[in-house]
Amino acid sequence: MVDYLITVLTFVFIFGLAAMSFDLLLGYAGIISLAQASFVGLGAYSSALLTTRLGWDFIPAMLAGIVVATAFGAIIAVALLRLAGDYMMVGSLGFLFTIQAMLIGWEDVTRGTVGVPGIPFARIGGLVIRSPAAYLAMVVLICAVFYVVARRLVRSPYGRNLQAMRDDEIATVAVGKNLLGIKVSVFVVAAGMAAVSGSLYAHFVRFVDPYHYSLHDTFLLFCMVCLGGMATLTGPYLGALVLLGIPEAARFLGLPTGIMGHIQDIIYGTALILVAFLRPEGLLGKSPARTSTGGEPDHAR
């Protein structure tokens, strides 16, 4: 039972980290991207391939994952972020599907649909982290570090620029801020954090397959951010706890295992719709929903 709880908690923190990185984009910068799961995937695959094929250590492989994800993030950000919201969203969707197709199709490197099994336990120097409890401790530590980093980031002048841009792009340009620079940099930072989450996932499950980095998974992260509260840093973790916790609890209801995944989707979708109606700012969100900033008064009735 304790092992089970440790496993669930580890997942909560791993997903919480990915959701928090997503929140930097969605909540703080107001950029609607659907590609976040790809960066988690790039991190996971970099770690998986470098440790299994080249025998790298945990930390260097994770750093390499960050480099890969931020490189992709930078390229895609420069290409897409010059476009307006809707175009950007469709573009990020294209990127998401392309990365997944690459993970499946580039068999020589990624092993295609088979996935990468046999990822070793996390090894730092001579220390091999075998026990789940120790792994959880490390995950919590890493999450704490990134939490502090993110907190400093959003409270710095740069963070205020982000939120200013989210609330009013034109005013932000008018006071002399480089909008494209801000957007690209936050996109890259978020991609890097997501990659860390992917690495942690790869070493915990010790198996990665290309099917976990689709629109479906972006949607899950989306739900975590919205439920917990956009533009809060603890919110995504709470969202992860609730959204991973409910299906785990539902497991004890004794439903046929074949439909559990679908029940889970229904729970997520319903939770999201309830949040949208009852508490659009999310559980921990403080400010009222940013309604006046939609930018499209034409469609508001």
Add this chain to the structure above:
Amino acid sequence: MDLFLQLLADGLVRGSNIVLLALGFSLALGVSGVFHFAHGAIYTLAAYIVYQCYTRMGVSLPLSVIVAFAVCILVGTGVNQFLYKPLTARGTGRLLLVLVSLGALMIIQALISIIWGTNVLHFQPSEAVAPSAHIVLGPVVMTHVRLATLLICLGTFALFHYYFLRRTRYGVAMRALISDPTMARVVGVNQSWIITLTYVTASALAVPGALLIGWEEGFMPGSGFSLILYSFQAIVIGGLGSIPGTFAGGMLMGIVASLAHWKLGGQWETAVIFLVFLVFIIARPTGFFGYKVGKAEL
């Protein structure tokens, strides 16, 4: 050359499948400004309703198709009525609307999976299918279903664009809302009612495409989901809010997909289409026929 013509024909058929889904997306996006992701699930639902009525319960085919139209229209308008409309009315942000739409997609798709399972299904048991009937047009060989797909897509597009949107009162009102919602309201267009009708029309447009692709390849809960990306890319390439643009964009996607499949293999198709998409939106951010400016205001 013969091979090229054949690939071109295949591309046009794939394009037709994309266009038949994208028309509904495009209309909903243009008129109500919502990225109606749930449309992908409604599209899939059409195939399952016909399967349930025709294959399982032995209802005649025309009647089954009518039932499918009815159910899709009901679900489509329901999603608008109970989700988009109240949320838009209370000023919900764009992000949350996109999410709710995705949520509706996930819920409908999960329900389909629970009711009918996740396997690929066919309208007829495979042993009953005649050795695929086809016709030969010069160098191009096409099965009847594929030819029908192409013709029905052309017919639907022509009817929709040249008749419905131009010659009927509701179509004209929809175009008015696409090009200038404020002005349309000023001249007395009932926006709420026209948006409801838009979802009726969009959902109905999903049915033929779903049945044709279901007939040719079979269908599964994710059938519509997997076409969403190409449809959205088609809409953006064509220009947001432009129906002819969506048509041209969809056909282009289909042809590019077909050629990429031949030259590089199926796994690179998505990547090639994505590159074409990127080149297009960077070179021409308003799309072929778009009149809404797509460049960020920098």
